[in-house]
Amino acid sequence: MSTTTRTPQKLRTRKPITVGAVAKNLSALVIAVVFVFPVYWMFSSSLKPQHEIMTKDPIFVFTPTLDNYTTATGVDLFWTYVQNSLTVTIGAVLLALLVALAASFAIARMKFKGRKGIVLIVMMAQMAPWEVMVIAMYMISRENDMLNSIPMLTLIYFVMVLPFTIWTLRGFIAAVPVELEEAAQIDGCTRGQAFRKVIFPLLAPGLMSTSLFGFITAWNEFAMILMLNKDKESQTLTLWLTQFQTAFGSDWGATMAASTLFALPVLIVFLFLQRKAVGGMTAGAVKG
């Protein structure tokens, strides 16, 4: 097997440089630049001094400054928004993990009437059009005095990430061989102990990546918070960022600093996740 895969690669490296290869690499480079440019431009604008942003022709070389970040974080209630965002996202993800772990264990490992139906429900719930349900959600929250409420938002985000969490964890649990669990039970573990001591540790990478994806979803959410939390005190960074633009008008440096602050956690999580998710995936596949 290994020899057959190696030979074509060897041949490929010996290939002389052709017009096709140049065109290929050149177009890849152009595409890469186009796709990364907005992100790069956000970073670079956020580090530019004011007078180098307000130019007709963009400046590419400049001395970086953190002034814009001081402006952005100096906004009234900035730390309240940070706190709200973290509370809502982390609360929703933890709650979803807990509830999903139980549900996905049942779906992946047990046989019961209606299992298929539940799988179907989870699948459909994953496609729920939350963006178009804001009106009803607003009325419900209003009736129950839950407008401008952080707990309500946490609950909504929890249900938003729940189906996906169940769906993914189900895959991860199914990938842990039943034999391991049975071996533990033969050795005298109860079913609960077998889960805690055998399956749970093996699930760690899966739990990690699943929760990070949930975090990204909740961090990104916009329609609900726009509709439900109009009070300044109860807003999150998402809403803060869209209003920053209106509040600061043409201070694009500070606006870009705000965008960077908002995007940074997700960018880091995502790059980190890419490896983690793949690692968890292959580990599961090899062991299964």
Next chain:
Amino acid sequence: MTVDSQGTATAGPQDAPGRAAGKSQTPPPPSGTKEVLQPSRGRRSLPSGLLPYLLVAPALLSMAVLLLYPLIRNVILSFQQLNRKEFITRETVWTGFDNYTKLLGDSHFWSVTIRSIVFTALNVALIMLIGTCIGLLLNRLGKKMRLVLSLSLMFAWAMPIVASVTVFRWLFDEQFGVANWVMRTLGFSGYDQHNWFETGFSTLVIILILLVWGSVPFVALNMYAGLTTVGTELYEAAKMDGASGWRTFWAVVFPNLKSFFMITTFLEIIWIFKAFAQVYAMNQGGPDRGSETLPVFAYIEGVGQFHYGVAAAISILTIVMLIAVMSFYFRLILKQEEEL
């Protein structure tokens, strides 16, 4: 939306081995005879029949309260008159199908609907085309260049929606935006202080660019991941038989990735059609309500115009259209599940 996409994206391929494994371990469950089939499960401390339901109950309950109930409420609201007066006095005024008949006879509703459909179609066509091309390109690149390109795609993919909308507003700024500079540098005139958000149409074009930019990485990277599973032997065989690149694509790549194409296309249709943050945050549906798509139309009709009943009816009609698309999607997914 992007994040959703990440989620489902990884769920699919990631899940596959596990799903297959789970299936092989559990032959189709006949309802009553669990104990006989699974002697090893005898140690369970709770009554065997109840435990799975107890484990599933919290999840089902929370989805019922915060997902199913709001959906039902949405239907109920769409049969009520809920304007400023009723909103303040909190009365319930039933109007039957009035909201629907009003909407269906309203030319604004139809123009928004057609706009949403055309906008979605254009978006999805571009996303699939560009995404597939980049996916194919990724597959043929050397190691280093592939890393550079996928890293760049990853950045575009990971950008939070609201942040990317803000950046695009800056890129297309009237006074100091890079877009105007690029146009000037390319030699176009009239881009000294061009207002890119002057009309609803031009605003939608910017939103289209944003959506394509944000969605292509998902298609491209998954396409590439799919291509690596096709197996080099098939390519080699096609090459030996003297097939051209085009021919290889249609004869070898496409049949193998057909279900991937279909599923991704439907997913993109659903995501683009219900995209709210990108459209609303870009220009609040303006100027002059000219860049509203259906979800934004519903929001503005409710919050901006104080016609909550009509807004609920719009969302129901939108959901009906989405369900029509989703039914195709679910059929595809279930078919794939059976094949596994």
